[in-house]
Amino acid sequence: APTRPAHLPPLSPEVPSNSGGIRPREDVQSPPTCASSAPTQSRSWPVLAPGLLGGLSLLLGFWLLAFGLAGRNLRSERIAVFREFLRRSASLPLPPDLLRNPPEKLEAAWSLPDANDPEAAPKRYRFNLSLLEVPLTAAVLSDDGDEDDELPLPLGGSDLQELRRSRLYRAVLPAQVLFDNATAAANTSAGALVGSTSQMPRILDEGLAGTLEIWLPDGRLLLRHTLEPVRWLPASSRSPQRGPAECAAVHGTFDAETARCSEQHILARLCYAVQPDGGPWDGKLVSDCEYGHRSPVYVPLADHLAGGDMEVILRGRMDPYVYASEVT
Numbered sequence: 001a002p003t004r005p006a007h008l009p010p011l012s013p014e015v016p017s018n019s020g021g022i023r024p025r026e027d028v029q030s031p032p033t034c035a036s037s038a039p040t041q042s043r044s045w046p047v048l049a050p051g052l053l054g055g056l057s058l059l060l061g062f063w064l065l066a067f068g069l070a071g072r073n074l075r076s077e078r079i080a081v082f083r084e085f086l087r088r089s090a091s092l093p094l095p096p097d098l099l100r101n102p103p104e105k106l107e108a109a110w111s112l113p114d115a116n117d118p119e120a121a122p123k124r125y126r127f128n129l130s131l132l133e134v135p136l137t138a139a140v141l142s143d144d145g146d147e148d149d150e151l152p153l154p155l156g157g158s159d160l161q162e163l164r165r166s167r168l169y170r171a172v173l174p175a176q177v178l179f180d181n182a183t184a185a186a187n188t189s190a191g192a193l194v195g196s197t198s199q200m201p202r203i204l205d206e207g208l209a210g211t212l213e214i215w216l217p218d219g220r221l222l223l224r225h226t227l228e229p230v231r232w233l234p235a236s237s238r239s240p241q242r243g244p245a246e247c248a249a250v251h252g253t254f255d256a257e258t259a260r261c262s263e264q265h266i267l268a269r270l271c272y273a274v275q276p277d278g279g280p281w282d283g284k285l286v287s288d289c290e291y292g293h294r295s296p297v298y299v300p301l302a303d304h305l306a307g308g309d310m311e312v313i314l315r316g317r318m319d320p321y322v323y324a325s326e327v328t
């Protein structure tokens with residue numbers, strides 16, 4: 001066996017001797033081969049593919065939406081849809097069996113419980129809604145004077161006989177009918193309700209709800225709507241500014257912190273656009289007949305009592321006027 005030269009220091013007992021002069025083997029990972037990496041790539045692609053395709057589809061959808069909204073021919077395309085719609089649709093708010101010979105009138109009633117005797121039978125005010133035809137001129141549809149219009153509405157010729165028409169049922173009721181049984185003074189005459197605000201009665205229960213009902217000629221119920229004829233609402237910006245004294249004169253409540261007067265508002269207008277299948281319909285769930293115009297409409301009680309009325313309008317959901325208000 002070879003001996004260690006004498007001039008070299010002795011080996012430490014903690015360090016093993018490597019007499020062969022070969023460095024110890026270190027664990028080094030060898031680079032992956034093509035055979036070992038191929039399965040990893042094939043497994044990762046199906047996972048990434050749906051996400052990439054979804055992202056591309058989302059970007060394409062946003063681009064198409066922006067392009068469609070920015071296009072100058074958007075309104076003409078909508079009017080083309082409107083034209084096709086008018087060709088196919090039925091305009092009356094009646095079931096199919098009444099479209100050929102529509103009735104001239106529809107019976108209706110407004111019922112309101114007696115605030116002094118809730119157990120008593122509600123008093124009904126009966127009235128009729130009359131059938132009307134309104135020419136759809138450009139002025140009615142507010143379609144004149146638009147510089148960006150590439151295609152006008154398909155209204156027909158200039159002769160009123162050639163214009164398209166909107167057919168509707170309409171009635172106008174005196175404001176007195178809405179709360180005749182809910183006034184504080186049971187013996188208040190109708191004349192006292194149409195006068196100065198100092199004679200105006202205060203409604204006992206603003207939450208007292210009345211019911212509007214409309215029937216077809218054969219007695220079938222077409223629509224029923226239960227709602228409050230009077231509500232407490234803040235004074236609108238169009239109403240005159242009322243101070244504490246003016247607010248008290250109209251039986252309102254004045255908030256000193258906001259300097260605003262909350263006053264009673266009375267029902268002034270109801271407009272329904274119903275599907276032509278006969279109902280019966282719940283008025284709370286029926287669409288409004290004009291886009292951007294809420295229904296029901298309430299106005300300040302003090303401003304409306306002097307000769308005020310309530311208007312009830314019934315249109316078909318397929319009526320040209322209703323559709324034009326949505327697409328123009």
